[in-house]
Amino acid sequence: MSTKELELSPAIAGAYLTKGTIGNVGTPGAPIVHFSLVVVPSKNTVSGTVEITQAIEGGNITIENVKGTIRATGFGKITKIVSLEGEYFQSFPPPAIGIMEQKFFAHMDIDDSWNGQGGFSYGGQKINNVPVKSEN
Incomplete structure (x- = not known):
């Protein structure tokens, strides 16, 4: 598909790439989510x-094929609500042998610049009320 065809496609028109983090960046040992998402409003x-x-x-941990939704709030500083989910495989710690499927979930309450608050869960851990920062 050519660039012109992509621009004219109603499903793709207005789509954009956003990158950022969820978590306490700079805090030693804190888990940080780095996201790279295509948004189709x-x-x-x-x-x-x-x-x-x-x-x-x-x-x-890298999780490919993460999917989710984005919704406009219609008021206030928080203009968008984003939810994400995905799956990944994690190896058992030694001496065990094998892998297990794990679930990943994230949520973000953000402004138009993709900054705000959020949280995520993975592998039995839940992290809430941490900053969401845009890298755009």
Whole structure:
């Protein structure tokens, strides 16, 4: 599909890429979500990739094919509500052998610049009320 065809497609028109973080960046040992998402406002959808980083052994997790929704609030400083979910495989810690499927969920209450508050859960951990910061 050519760029011209993409621009004219009603499902793609207005789509944009956004990148940022969810978490207490700069806090030693804090898990941080790095997101790279394609947003299609006309469809209220977001999709992309998430990487969770944490300064511990085996602390980096990449989750591809993350999907979710984006909704406008219609008032106040928080103009958008975003929810994300995805799945990833995690190896059992040694000496065990095997892998298990884990779920990832995230939520963001953000302004038009993709800054605000949010939280996420993965692998039995829940992190709430942390900053969302745009890297755009």
